[in-house]
Amino acid sequence: MMEVPLFLRGILVITGKNMRLYYTKPPVLMFGVLFPLFMFFAFFVGRHLDLTTFFPAFLAMMLFFTASSVGPLITPWEKREKTYERLLSYPVTQDSIILGDVTAGAIFGIGISLLVWIASALFIPVAVMNTGLFVLAFILGTLSCAALGVLLASPAADSPPNVMIFSNLIRFPLIFISGIFVPLVDMQGWGLALAYCSPLTYLVDLFNAAMSGKSAFSPFIDCGVLILVSAGFILAARVIQKRNMMKGM
Amino acid sequence: MNAIQVEHLCKRFGTVTAVNDVSLTVREGETFGFLGPNGAGKTTTIRLLTGVLTPDAGSVRINGIDIHRHPLDAKMQMGVIPESSTVYGDLSAEQNLHLSAKMYGMPRAVREKRIDGILLQLGLNEKRRFLVRTFSKGMKQRVSIACAIIHLPRVLILDEPTSGLDVQSRRLVIETIHHMNEQGSTIFLTTHNIEEANTLCQTVCIINKGKIVAQDSPERLKKMFDTTQSVEVSFDRTVTRDLFAAEGILRAEPCGDKWRLYTDNPDWILKYLVGCAERESLGITSLTTSGPSLEEAFVHLTECA
Numbered sequence: 001m002m003e004v005p006l007f008l009r010g011i012l013v014i015t016g017k018n019m020r021l022y023y024t025k026p027p028v029l030m031f032g033v034l035f036p037l038f039m040f041f042a043f044f045v046g047r048h049l050d051l052t053t054f055f056p057a058f059l060a061m062m063l064f065f066t067a068s069s070v071g072p073l074i075t076p077w078e079k080r081e082k083t084y085e086r087l088l089s090y091p092v093t094q095d096s097i098i099l100g101d102v103t104a105g106a107i108f109g110i111g112i113s114l115l116v117w118i119a120s121a122l123f124i125p126v127a128v129m130n131t132g133l134f135v136l137a138f139i140l141g142t143l144s145c146a147a148l149g150v151l152l153a154s155p156a157a158d159s160p161p162n163v164m165i166f167s168n169l170i171r172f173p174l175i176f177i178s179g180i181f182v183p184l185v186d187m188q189g190w191g192l193a194l195a196y197c198s199p200l201t202y203l204v205d206l207f208n209a210a211m212s213g214k215s216a217f218s219p220f221i222d223c224g225v226l227i228l229v230s231a232g233f234i235l236a237a238r239v240i241q242k243r244n245m246m247k248g249m
Numbered sequence: 250m251n252a253i254q255v256e257h258l259c260k261r262f263g264t265v266t267a268v269n270d271v272s273l274t275v276r277e278g279e280t281f282g283f284l285g286p287n288g289a290g291k292t293t294t295i296r297l298l299t300g301v302l303t304p305d306a307g308s309v310r311i312n313g314i315d316i317h318r319h320p321l322d323a324k325m326q327m328g329v330i331p332e333s334s335t336v337y338g339d340l341s342a343e344q345n346l347h348l349s350a351k352m353y354g355m356p357r358a359v360r361e362k363r364i365d366g367i368l369l370q371l372g373l374n375e376k377r378r379f380l381v382r383t384f385s386k387g388m389k390q391r392v393s394i395a396c397a398i399i400h401l402p403r404v405l406i407l408d409e410p411t412s413g414l415d416v417q418s419r420r421l422v423i424e425t426i427h428h429m430n431e432q433g434s435t436i437f438l439t440t441h442n443i444e445e446a447n448t449l450c451q452t453v454c455i456i457n458k459g460k461i462v463a464q465d466s467p468e469r470l471k472k473m474f475d476t477t478q479s480v481e482v483s484f485d486r487t488v489t490r491d492l493f494a495a496e497g498i499l500r501a502e503p504c505g506d507k508w509r510l511y512t513d514n515p516d517w518i519l520k521y522l523v524g525c526a527e528r529e530s531l532g533i534t535s536l537t538t539s540g541p542s543l544e545e546a547f548v549h550l551t552e553c554a
Contacts (some may be wrong), residue, residue: 003319003321003322010321011353016351020344021337081335081337081338082333083336085335086331088300088395088397089301090352091320091325091352092324093321114485245301246302
């Protein structure tokens with residue numbers, strides 16, 4: 001049986017299809033690119049903040065928004081256009097579709113965030129103290145955020161606007177509790193407890209460790225949490241989508 | 250080996266049993282018609298056959314491969330045309346075909362040659378670079394068919410492929426089905442068009458309320474019922490129903506500019522009509538007889554069940 005090569009090829013072709021079809025869709029550009037830039041201008045510009053200190057948090061926010069903006073769109077869009085059914089009749093499984101969607105989101109996140117980092121480096125000193133950790137932060141960050149995006153699209157909905165609204169309902173609160181606008185060291189009580197629950201906190205912390213060498217947790221903890229939540233999000237998406245398939249949704 | 254082997258397939262949605270213990274066999278190279286009224290379970294069965302849905306019980310084998318145990322290997326054998334023309338509107342016809350061909354792992358050189366051929370065959374060559382969302386329904390359906398047959402599948406599954414199409418597109422679709430069957434593909438077809446099933450299929454299976462109610466050749470199915478025969482006649486002048494008030498005519502129905510007369514004895518009715526025409530100085534412009542129809546068998550089976 002030749003299932004493994006077929007499975008991997010399915011992921012590759014679905015990723016290519018997603019990149020071609022969804023990267024330029026207005027909701028992705030709006031919530032994935034413009035929105036984090038607006039947030040940056042709203043919170044950081046003109047407030048006499050040390051941009052170099054806040055840059056790792058801004059980069060984490062950018063990566064979070066970009067990588068998690070593609071996933072919520074794909075499945076509802078394909079269900080509405082009825083192409084999802086055709087996709088399932090090709091030699092692919094639901095797992096290859098989920099992983100193809102996660103990969104497309106992750107590549108989008110890496111691409112846009114790298115561009116932002118390169119462009120920012122021209123204007124402000126954004127040194128990287130640990131290149132390996134920086135690359136790891138990019139990879140694990142995009143993976144976990146893209147997996148979150150796919151999980152948010154998993155409920156059986158065929159209306160992209162509804163799913164985008166739902167996904168923003170989850171994503172927006174996360175940026176306020178994850179040490180982006182208020183550093184983790186300045187948080188206390190409930191705020192700190194909530195920050196510990198947000199996966200974005202560990203990504204911000206990992207970027208801090210890689211770029212300034214200062215972090216609240218050990219990079220091993222940050223990486224471990226990001227790996228665990230990525231796996232958790234993918235597994236949860238898998239369970240929900242399998243359940244939908246059993247119900248014919 | 251059978252191309253499709255379905256055993257005791259069941260699918261429930263909540264309290265509704267959409268497919269209830271369905272078993273059927275489609276021989277290799279056969280054109281198999283799957284008929285049923287709306288909501289009978291045709292599309293659910295197709296979704297189970299193509300691995301889109303997971304059954305509650307039972308098994309489906311495509312060329313001997315269990316689709317739920319080895320879905321990728323089984324799907325490689327198949328081409329599927331879902332109910333509505335489900336192709337990517339934001340891609341061109343050519344890009345849709347490239348995507349399908351990549352899904353089946355066709356090498357680039359083979360892919361390009363095959364795409365050129367198939368676009369010509371389905372009359373899409375001139376619009377190959379146009380976005381599919383600008384196409385008419387018939388053209389979208391042709392792209393959908395092209396995507397399903399790009400890899401010359403051994404089993405082609407079509408869910409109402411001619412529904413809502415104009416005459417030209419319908420003919421093209423039927424020609425393509427014939428062509429694929431001649432090339433050795435097994436065809437599994439659902440349709441609402443009984444005449445289409447009658448002319449295309451070697452075996453017809455009728456499903457109603459999720460259960461198979463009959464499976465045989467169209468001719469045998471027709472003979473299963475003691476149906477009446479009919480004669481269609483038209484005259485050079487308008488006539489009234491009174492002309493057909495005779496003992497051997499069971500029922501007379503106007504049918505456009507013709508009358509359809511139901512009888513147990515078509516031989517007698519022909520002589521009667523000729524006699525009438527002579528007596529009333531009428532000219533017979535057309536006269537055709539037809540035997541028991543598959544439509545009547547279908548109606549009988551799905552109404553009685």
